[in-house]
Amino acid sequence: MRWRNLAIFTVAGVALAGLVIIPPAESAAEPAADLEAFEGLPEGPGREAVYFNCTACHSIKQVNQQRMPREEWDQLLDTMVEENGMHPMQPWARTYVLNYLATHFGPADEEDWDGLPPGKGREEVYYACQACHSLAIVKQQGLSREWWDDTLTWMVEEQNMAELDEEDRALVLEYLSTHYGPDSVNR
Ligand code: HEC
Ligand code: HEC
Numbered sequence: 001m002r003w004r005n006l007a008i009f010t011v012a013g014v015a016l017a018g019l020v021i022i023p024p025a026e027s028a029a030e031p032a033a034d035l036e037a038f039e040g041l042p043e044g045p046g047r048e049a050v051y052f053n054c055t056a057c058h059s060i061k062q063v064n065q066q067r068m069p070r071e072e073w074d075q076l077l078d079t080m081v082e083e084n085g086m087h088p089m090q091p092w093a094r095t096y097v098l099n100y101l102a103t104h105f106g107p108a109d110e111e112d113w114d115g116l117p118p119g120k121g122r123e124e125v126y127y128a129c130q131a132c133h134s135l136a137i138v139k140q141q142g143l144s145r146e147w148w149d150d151t152l153t154w155m156v157e158e159q160n161m162a163e164l165d166e167e168d169r170a171l172v173l174e175y176l177s178t179h180y181g182p183d184s185v186n187r
Contacts, residue, residue, distance in 0.1 A: 040064065045165065046100030049093055057084070063105070070102035070127060095162060102127050115139065121175030124168045132161070138176070142184050145177040 038051050039060045054063050068076075077094060080086035089097065103123065114135045116122050129138050143151065152173060155161035164172060 042104050044100060044104060046096040049097050050100050053086070053089065053093075053097060057086070063101070066105055067107055068105070069107050070098065070131065073098055073101040073105070099127065099162070117179055119175055119179060121171035124164070124171045125175050128161070128164060128168070128172060132159070139180065141180050142182050143177070143180065144182055145173065148173055148176045148180075 038047055041047050041051055041060065041064060050063065051060060054060060077086075077089075077098060081088050088094075106123070106127065113122055113126055114130065116126055116135060116139070125138070126135070129135060141151075152161075152164075152169065156163050
């Protein structure tokens with residue numbers, strides 16, 4: 001049954017790929033990038049990449065009805081390639097897709113935030129920092145805003161952290177200096 005599904009999906013995928021290659025009859029206007037066009041996928045960096053990569057084979061519902069932590073999305077992307085015939089993405093594109101999935105379709109429960117207290121920016125901190133190391137490294141600090149600011153720059157410049165966009169960086173910095181400042185009670 002699974003194999004038959006796979007065959008059907010693959011044929012659909014090939015047909016779609018063909019459609020993409022055939023140039024449109026009239027030069028295409030910029031498509032409306034609204035919620036309707038993306039079947040309700042929330043706005044954010046990576047939305048287009050997720051939508052177009054993942055709907056090549058199946059409904060977006062296969063994706064947006066899931067909730068799981070980053071590591072499981074990571075594994076799922078491998079599964080799509082290894083078992084379901086998805087074309088491997090460029091590493092940068094894969095990271096983009098993974099960030100989007102982990103940010104918008106991550107676990108919803110409080111206890112899944114690894115002890116980070118609730119607050120604006122928690123999600124951003126969680127996904128930006130636990131990509132490489134335990135959040136314990138973050139939670140044991142009590143740093144001034146300047147130190148957190150420098151730490152973020154250091155993570156990007158020396159430790160290969162993907163640069164956060166301006167809005168996310170501001171949220172992360174605000175969250176860290178609020179909850180893990182010099183006299184924070186969360187430590
Ligand atoms: C080349 C085809 C193909 C592409 C592209 C593809 N998938 Fe899939 N996907 C499948 C098939 C086939 C299944 C059904 C597998 C099965 O029957 O268990 C599936 C199932 C899934 C499931 C359900 C898995 C489960 O355990 O029930 C999820 C979630 C999923 N895909 C996510 C994605 C995401 C996210 C992307 C885009 C990054 C993607 N898929 C792109 C072929 C594809
Ligand atoms: C791409 C990987 C990566 C990401 C993402 C990352 N870090 Fe790090 N981080 C590291 C590495 C590697 C070290 C250890 C560096 C060392 O000790 O030389 C580290 C160490 C740290 C330390 C300990 C510094 C010390 O004094 O020992 C802090 C604090 C820290 N990271 C904060 C963060 C925060 C906050 C985030 C999220 C906004 C983050 N990191 C995201 C790789 C990363």
